[in-house]
Amino acid sequence: MTSLDTMSTEDVLDILGIDAADRDGCRTLLAERSDDPAVLEAIASIQRSFGSFNEIPVRETTQEELVWLTAYLLLTPTVVAWHRENDIPERVMRDTLADVGRHVAISRRVTGEFSLQTWRWLLHHFTVRIFALGRLQFALQRATLSVPDVFAAGDWVLAVHIPESGPLTPAVVDASLAEAKRFFPEHFPERPVRVVTCDSWMLDPFLLERTTPTSNIGAFIRRFTPIGHFSVGHTDALYFVFRTRDLDLVPSLPRETSLQRAVIERLELGQSWEVHWGYLVL
Numbered sequence: 001m002t003s004l005d006t007m008s009t010e011d012v013l014d015i016l017g018i019d020a021a022d023r024d025g026c027r028t029l030l031a032e033r034s035d036d037p038a039v040l041e042a043i044a045s046i047q048r049s050f051g052s053f054n055e056i057p058v059r060e061t062t063q064e065e066l067v068w069l070t071a072y073l074l075l076t077p078t079v080v081a082w083h084r085e086n087d088i089p090e091r092v093m094r095d096t097l098a099d100v101g102r103h104v105a106i107s108r109r110v111t112g113e114f115s116l117q118t119w120r121w122l123l124h125h126f127t128v129r130i131f132a133l134g135r136l137q138f139a140l141q142r143a144t145l146s147v148p149d150v151f152a153a154g155d156w157v158l159a160v161h162i163p164e165s166g167p168l169t170p171a172v173v174d175a176s177l178a179e180a181k182r183f184f185p186e187h188f189p190e191r192p193v194r195v196v197t198c199d200s201w202m203l204d205p206f207l208l209e210r211t212t213p214t215s216n217i218g219a220f221i222r223r224f225t226p227i228g229h230f231s232v233g234h235t236d237a238l239y240f241v242f243r244t245r246d247l248d249l250v251p252s253l254p255r256e257t258s259l260q261r262a263v264i265e266r267l268e269l270g271q272s273w274e275v276h277w278g279y280l281v282l
């Protein structure tokens, strides 16, 4: 199930959108760590959850990021085959899996070396529960919260995610939401969805007050009705806008854009950024 016999290493790296700078690192992992017991254990853990849409959560058998990256490289033919067997369009499969290269590149930007800080995020992709539909990614999962008369905990919902890949114009968001409305009933009719949830620092009311409804971010966050639930995500805004979680760097960070200024302002006020929850009906 995890052999690369059915797909060449270069095909795997292409499908995962691995940058030129990170390809040798991936080739070395495959050459040297494919039989590593920690890798095999991580693969087994992913396989237990595979296709369960997180009803069987992945057991984190290690925190070693390159073990997970090796597992992802080895599992790519299986994941590609699953997409094809389930008639997922080739473009959706490729856009979804290209997030791996994006995250390896972000990790290099943050750490200066070949790495994968966000390995946990990519478990979504390798347990086949997230799909990139145009500009946005949608994870099919059971709701953990309820909104009276809209959805209940346990209902199937789509958790939306915004990859770093260009402007978030209302037109591309409309197109993604319209595609989600068609895609999920067609491919997963047994898991009916009508609600998109978002939990993000972007829904923090502090940002709402500092964006106009005509900006891309301002228009996006105003699509969501607040659920009234939040958690503290102190360094989340810092990470997504500046790609660092180091609060000591705040005084020296650029303040060129209104978003950069808003993120810094809150931290300099001594406040925490919060991860707020919202929903919209498809």
Ligand SMILES: CC(C)(COP(=O)(O)OP(=O)(O)OC[C@H]1O[C@@H](n2cnc3c(N)ncnc32)[C@H](O)[C@@H]1OP(=O)(O)O)[C@@H](O)C(=O)NCCC(=O)NCCS
Pocket (backbone or CB within 6 Å): 162, 163, 164, 165, 166, 167, 168, 169, 199, 200, 201, 202, 215, 216, 217, 218, 240, 241, 242, 256, 257, 258, 259, 260
């Ligand atoms: C969300 C995102 C796509 C919005 O980009 P966008 O469409 O360019 O946003 P807007 O046009 O509304 O930008 C509003 C302002 O924020 C600035 N801005 C947007 N994204 C920025 C970023 N990543 N870094 C710095 N400034 C940014 C714009 O330059 C603009 O500044 P201005 O008012 O001074 O002209 C972008 O911020 C991004 O890719 N973020 C990383 C991914 C992320 O945060 N995902 C959410 C994870 S929970």
